[in-house]
Amino acid sequence: MKRDLALLLGILLALLAALLLWALHATLALEPGPRLAELASARLEQTGVSNPVTAVLLNYRAYDTLLELAVLLAALLGIWSLGPAPAGYQRSGPALAALVDWIVPLAILAGGYMLWVGGHAPGGAFQAGALLGAAGVILRLSGEPSAGLPGEPAQRWLVVLGAGVFALVGGGLLASGFGFLTYPPGQAKWLILLIESAATVAIGVTLTAAYVGGRPGSGTAHNGTGQSRTVQR
Amino acid sequence: MPTLLLLFDLVLLATLIVLALAAVLSPEPRRAVMLFIAFGLWLALVWARLRAPDIALAEAAIGAGMGGALMLAAARRAAHRDEAAGRDGDKRA
Amino acid sequence: MSAQFLYGGAGILLFALGLWSLLVHEALLRKLIAINIAGGGVFHVFIAIAYRGDTAPPDPVPHALVLTGIVVAVSATALVLALHRRLEQAEEPAADAEVLSESASASSAAPPPRTPAERTPGTPHPETPHG
Numbered sequence: 028m029k030r031d032l033a034l035l036l037g038i039l040l041a042l043l044a045a046l047l048l049w050a051l052h053a054t055l056a057l058e059p060g061p062r063l064a065e066l067a068s069a070r071l072e073q074t075g076v077s078n079p080v081t082a083v084l085l086n087y088r089a090y091d092t093l094l095e096l097a098v099l100l101a102a103l104l105g106i107w108s109l110g111p112a113p114a115g116y117q118r119s120g121p122a123l124a125a126l127v128d129w130i131v132p133l134a135i136l137a138g139g140y141m142l143w144v145g146g147h148a149p150g151g152a153f154q155a156g157a158l159l160g161a162a163g164v165i166l167r168l169s170g171e172p173s174a175g176l177p178g179e180p181a182q183r184w185l186v187v188l189g190a191g192v193f194a195l196v197g198g199g200l201l202a203s204g205f206g207f208l209t210y211p212p213g214q215a216k217w218l219i220l221l222i223e224s225a226a227t228v229a230i231g232v233t234l235t236a237a238y239v240g241g242r243p244g245s246g247t248a249h250n251g252t253g254q255s256r257t258v259q260r
Numbered sequence: 261m262p263t264l265l266l267l268f269d270l271v272l273l274a275t276l277i278v279l280a281l282a283a284v285l286s287p288e289p290r291r292a293v294m295l296f297i298a299f300g301l302w303l304a305l306v307w308a309r310l311r312a313p314d315i316a317l318a319e320a321a322i323g324a325g326m327g328g329a330l331m332l333a334a335a336r337r338a339a340h341r342d343e344a345a346g347r348d349g350d351k352r353a
Numbered sequence: 354m355s356a357q358f359l360y361g362g363a364g365i366l367l368f369a370l371g372l373w374s375l376l377v378h379e380a381l382l383r384k385l386i387a388i389n390i391a392g393g394g395v396f397h398v399f400i401a402i403a404y405r406g407d408t409a410p411p412d413p414v415p416h417a418l419v420l421t422g423i424v425v426a427v428s429a430t431a432l433v434l435a436l437h438r439r440l441e442q443a444e445e446p447a448a449d450a451e452v453l454s455e456s457a458s459a460s461s462a463a464p465p466p467r468t469p470a471e472r473t474p475g476t477p478h479p480e481t482p483h484g
Contacts, residue, residue, distance in 0.1 A: 064413065154318055322424055
């Protein structure tokens with residue numbers, strides 16, 4: 028019976044796919060109307076960056092990115108509200124530890140490069156933040172229970188840094204007579220770089236903390252032997 | 261030349277869909293997650309072909325990398341649980 | 354134009370495949386993989402529409418939307434997995450009580466080696482399968 032249901036669902040979804048394919052075909056057959064792409068590239072020079080994707084993310088549609096950082100923060104708060112983090116993994120052997128000693132600084136360095144290069148080439152705050160997050164994951168996997176993150180108060184500040192700086196810049200611009208997140212000409216580049224740097228750190232810390240998977244501090248004690256406390260309820 | 265490019269596109273997409281099918285149809289959690297990571301990396305490759313290198317980077321690092329790491333930890337937990345459940349069952353039998 | 358349809362069509366197929374798997378399979382991890390694949394299909398359609406041939410530059414607006422989407426998808430995945438772990442923890446005491454009641458006196462002295470991965474002494478490398 029279950030197999031019949033799977034088959035039925037398969038047929039229905041195949042029909043849905045056929046319908047969507049037809050819709051896509053019909054849409055592509057239409058004469059392409061005015062696209063945002065022309066508008067976006069026409070004013071690229073005024074955005075302060077020359078990578079069009081970064082321009083869209085942090086200038087044209089900066090609201091989106093601000094709210095996305097808020098979503099990221101909300102997801103982490105949800106994870107933290109579910110209790111303390113599980114204990115870490117056993118410490119790695121010397122060979123892996125030596126490799127980790129190489130990889131983590133390289134990942135952080137590559138993250139910094141990625142952040143800077145995002146202004147004019149593929150890259151940007153999200154890719155850089157992901158590299159920082161990867162460094163944290165590697166640290167946690169190699170037996171560092173905190174994944175290289177600082178203590179709880181510092182972690183809380185770092186996590187709100189992205190959305191906070193973003194909102195402060197927006198609010199400051201609003202207060203000084205420009206629109207919310209409407210950068211004054213000439214200063215767009217440095218404001219974007221400021222926001223992106225803060226966002227990179229926040230994304231890296233948030234992704235790492237999400238991987239650790241629980242509230243920091245309170246009882247993530249790790250007693251070195253790989254055996255660990257029972258979860259407190 | 262266009263036919264050659266079309267052939268390339270078809271191979272790229274066929275591999276993508278086969279990887280997705282394999283990930284979806286694999287009952288063993290760890291295997292399914294590995295296939296999902298492979299799918300994510302291949303998706304990044306396809307997006308690089310579609311002239312979206314920014315997104316390809318993000319998908320490889322965040323989608324396949326972080327998502328894969330998170331899911332692998334969960335798959336490992338599931339495998340341990342099944343193992344322990346099997347052990348308990350043996351004891352009781 | 355045909356490349357756009359080819360790649361967009363593949364995205365639609367991925368979406369349908371993910372949706373099917375989401376509805377058919379019961380294990381949470383499989384559902385999670387399915388929904389991520391369906392999301393990947395949607396992103397793929399966006400990127401295919403943004404592609405405008407090898408001469409014109411692609412449309413950056415869908416690209417930015419997809420970039421945002423990828424990060425949101427991963428944060429949702431992390432939240433789901435944390436919720437799942439919490440659920441397992443909530444179910445666990447019930448399972449223990451069951452064992453205790455079945456073998457009432459014997460098991461109270463030596464607690465059984467009960468599970469989650471993190472509590473057992475770690476493996477040499479976390480992702481190495483053992484046993």
